[in-house]
Amino acid sequence: MSLEFNKVIDQVQRMGRYAGKRNLSHSDRLELALERFYRLTDLDPVHDRIHLVRTSGVSGYRGATPLPRPYSEIIAGVGDAPPMPESATLIAADGSQVYPDQHESSLYYLVNIGIYVYHHGAQRLPAQFTAPELAYADSKIKDGDGRVINNQTVNARRTLAEMQWLTRQAAEYRDEARPLVTLHDGPLLKFFGATEVTDAHQIERDYMQALRELYDVRAVLCGYIDRPRSTSLISLLHLMELAEGEINEVVLKTNGDLEGLTDESLLRHVLVQPGQRSAMMTQNSPQNAEYKNQGAEFEIAFFYANVAPFGQPVIARFDVPLWVAREPAVVDALHALLLHQCGIQGRKHYPYALTRADEMAFVSSVEKDQLNQLINIELLKNGIHPEMSNKLQTKGLARGERRQHRLRG
Template sequence: MSLEFNKILDQIAKMSSMIEALDFDARERLQLALRRYDNLPDINAIQERIELVRQSDISGYRGAVPLDGDVAEPMNAIFATPQLPPSATILAADGSQVYPNEQHPVHYYLINIGLYIYHHGADLLPEQSTIPQLAYHKSDVHDRGRVVSNRTVDARRTLNEMQALSDLAWERRGAARPLVALYDNRLLYWVSSDVTGAEEIVRQYQDALKKLHDSQATLAGYLDRPVSRLVMRLLYLMSLRDAAEIKEKQLELQTAGDLSGLTDRQLFDTVLRPGERSALMVQNSPRNLSFKEFGDDYEIAFFYLKVSSGYRTSIARVDVPMWVARDARAIDELHALLVSQASMQGRNPYPYALTRADEIAVVSSTDKRKLDEMINIELRKKHIEPYRGSAKDFGKVLARSSKRRMERRRN
């Protein structure tokens, strides 16, 4: 039986009315955010407020803060696209996975990493490769007698991506400079406590960052259409009168108070023109502090960037480690190269090298079926009955295929 749409028409109409009201409210809050952004005080005034919320009797601020020292940029500064470097080597990494099936007679999972090298300014063909890894040993796929969770596989894939990128950067450290390493995710990485070996995964991830630093690579994590509210929280914080009001409204600091519901992307989509970036900022959070404690060069900074394909635009958040953030030339080169890369795909404003890394990393449904077939052949050789799916799943397949046959006959 198909969904009876006539029974939800009224609900859809009510939802539409609610969306209209929410949209009006969001426009009002965006105008408020724009006024506060335009009127942000100087770096010293913002730093004084940040020091206040870092005191032990105040908690809850997880927003943006300026960089320290000579590299600090005015928080409402806007930077045009710099000149492209004459040459560059752009590395990109992405990954995909096949999760373990608890009902399968042999438990395993697959992680496939795609690597892509783009030679900017040189008459060289791009290079690509993949690193497929099949995990099947009991110590890899089991944790306290149970198959490892999908979240654990995701965490291991993230680690493998960063390790593969760091290995490639080290291997190509003699290539044309700048050596730009692009990663399709945030750099401020953490894993939940229910992930098997969480602390070791984070430790190895940070070791991979160190290898990228040793390679003198310009590392960047690229987040398309980000949903973060780091600048919104800063704007709300700076709107509060004094320490007494800040203490009173600690809970509101977490949600950006009267700017709650707005994202940084909405602000910068209005503020930035194509090719422009925001100021460099740092996230005030215990997780970022732990990266700084690993080494001052490993604290994560970020900026917002408006890229364009010529047909449409998109706001991205670009994460960079502090060794990149402190290097004005590296930031300019990265800025220009990302704008260039995002203009190369027709209607899709997204870095070309990251798109290609994603394409070669993907494990398709056809690939997965082939993998299952190959493993099942080996199981039969060992006289082990391969997994054929549950009776419930088989029943669904039969029912749906019968329904499709009936519909074809009627048509």
């Protein structure tokens, strides 16, 4: 037996009761947040407050800020679904990976990128392809100290490869219908921690280079975040409620009486009509400041939208660089195109192009086993006898072909 349900059922019941109570206090906080949100109809006090936290000795504010003037939008403002552009080109890239496994017969990792090109407004067959890259050389799979790289490093390299493939494809499709939208699954602000990721600084430099190349072809780069968990807007509401003398690092570490709320939980009650979007904002963080230092156009902005074509709101977050955010017509086109994409899959509100890119990229466990077999054959041809670790072999014995004993009916 793996899980004995008789031992967990009491805990499941307690969990249900806890969730019910939590919901009650959640609704009180939500009401408070909504009241504060609808008060933010004037941009000047918001700009003043952001100026204060940026210029005083106080640090630690990680919340939302309006876009720089003259591009800033009223925080409490709501934009309706814009008209659809007649034509556009959408390029989506997504990746998957096989992590290095010291228990396997050979040490390698695989990054597989799926690319999908959707021609909006044209009866054209979408283009699709995959770009697998097998890394096996010591220089790729070991760090400077000779240790096998960790999974975070593989993830970082996969993320970089996704962005680089978007860059290549954007260059290839630069003469196709505009806007030329390049879609990435996830936020655009990346943190490649130097303590966890091997060659983090190089990956950061290459990532910024990819952004620069996308800017050069004026691609409409967008990071799509499904089920966003961020609290940037809630943090702004908290900041705006504080008296000037109360602002300090300790107070900014939490969202005070709004702690526990997310932007998504608030905006589900604001963006109630299908297709509506929030104001465009940026996130105040050292990381975003670093992007901005590379050039004003590289600061990352975001907005939220209700991507459900009907029924209960489904809130998604869209990250865009400032070169996109400061062009209202381009933002409208992107907004409309992504609403359309999210309406293609019936009950599932997620961009179709990203779904397909993910499908292309996905490496199943069966495919991983087949790849291992192929590698083993090649190793044998070269006089190497591959063998899995004892641990992996015995795991296979215990898990494989397990029979369940049942009572006869």
